[in-house]
Amino acid sequence: MVNLIWLILLAGGILVAAVTGRIDTVTASALKAAEMGVEVAFELIGVMSLWLGLMRLAEEAGLVQGIARLFGPALRLLFPSLKPDSPALGAIIMNLSANLLGLGNAATPFGLKAMQELQKENPEPEVASPAMCTFLALNTSAITLVPATIIAVRLKAQSAHPTEIIGPTIFATGCAMTAAMIADRFFRRGQKS
Amino acid sequence: MSALGEISRWAIPFLLLVIPVVAFLRKIPVYESFVSGAEEGFKTGVRILPFLIGMLVAMRIFIDSGALELLGRALRPVLLRLGLDPNLTAIIPLAIMRPLSGSGSLGVATQLIYRYGPDSFIGRLASTLQGSTDTTFFVLTVYFGSVGIRKYRYALKLGLLADLVGLLAAIWIVTKVF
Structure with a gap:
């Protein structure tokens, strides 16, 4: 593909x-x-x-493990194939929070780190694991809460309300993320049978 | 919203302070640990380099040659026949570009915002779209490439499906709210 x-x-x-x-x-x-x-x-x-x-x-x-434990229940729902104390979970959380806060620079290192940790638990090293698919779907659909770059562009273009698109942006992101997580379940199940 | 802005502003200094201090209190040789972790940065950067170059070159050629524009123009009548609102055709190039290239789609969105005005329907839609979906295709190739995955399984399908839902949700909410 x-x-x-x-x-x-x-x-x-x-x-x-x-x-x-x-x-x-x-x-x-x-x-x-x-x-x-x-x-x-x-x-x-x-x-x-x-x-x-x-x-x-x-x-x-022990901070990463602590954070992973804090968000453990929610993450276990999304990543049932991972061990509950998997080091990947900490990196995944750091990546998502950096994304949400709009710290794109920090998000990528955590994301790549998460991929490395997920790869360690992957039985087939050349094929994407279900957890990787879930993580990437989450990563590319759940993005920033405050789209700073586009607000700057709007400000420069003399918008009367440069920040008025924040609400709609969060709504659209939320829809995309929810759809991704639901579809992920179906795809994952489809692969097993 | 300014509260969120404040959190973003303080997040990095906070982490830079708290993590080393806690680690030090737990008797970890902070400087040596930091350096040994940082070593991985170089390796990871070098590992993703070929994937970055491969994708950037292909995409740049596709965009600069005018092929993307042509694709958008070819899709227009098809989408119109499928019932697309004629007011929305201006957004087609952005919708195609968004999953492929971050800088490319920012360029297209900026053009749309200037041409139609930031507070026009198209301007708001372009802003919402640019902010709410990510460069799915690009992220996938680089992230998978960095760990040597060749078979993506359903990851691409899943990512593009989420983008499509994001696009539809953006159109719906911008029509409703403004």
Whole structure:
């Protein structure tokens, strides 16, 4: 599936560029995007080192486990396949809270950490585990409470009420998240039988 | 809402203070522990680099070549025949772009907000959409890539389904509230 989408993005783009006489943009865009990938990754390395260092401290101090225990009951409902004291749970909570608070920079390291922990409990290392699917659905549907970037754009565009979209945004996010969690149950069950 | 803003402002300094202090009180060699954890940051960054580059290159080409715009234009008559409100066609490019690229969709949303006005129907819808769904496709490829997962099972379907529900919910609520 990903292979096909990747190929379609590439081939479709190049084909359209060729037909519309914009083939030069392909070269420029490809090189620029490759450069940007390195930039993004290196920026991430700094922030990630900071948070993973802090996360290690929190783990050794027993704080992550404490938080995981606090949210345990709710999480066990969503992640029935995980051990109740799984270290992945702590990282998942940190990722979701960072997302909700709009700390995108901190959310990614916790998210990648959660994936590493989930992978340790995954019996088939090349295939996504049900817990990973649930986590990613939660991660991509439950996002920020205050969409700061878009509010800034609205402010600059001279909106009379730049923040009036916060309520609707939370509503739409909530719907998406609820739908994701319900659909996740069905998909998971469908896979087993 | 300002309370939430305050929490966001204090969250990081709070964590930076509380975690090391608690760890120190529990007799953990705080500095050495921090460094050994931070080491993982570099490894993870290097591991996701090829996935980032692969996706960014393909997406940039698709967007810059005009293929995305073309796709939006091709979808318009189909969606109109399916009963889409003609007022909503302006949002099609954003709806396609949102799961693929964060910076790309922010660009499209910004254009829409300026062109139609931030307090217009399209402006509000674009704002709500940009804030309420994530770059599902991009997140999946990078997160799965970082741990070497090749088979996504139903994860992509699930993520895109959530995006679709988010889109419909955004249209509904913006129509209702304003």
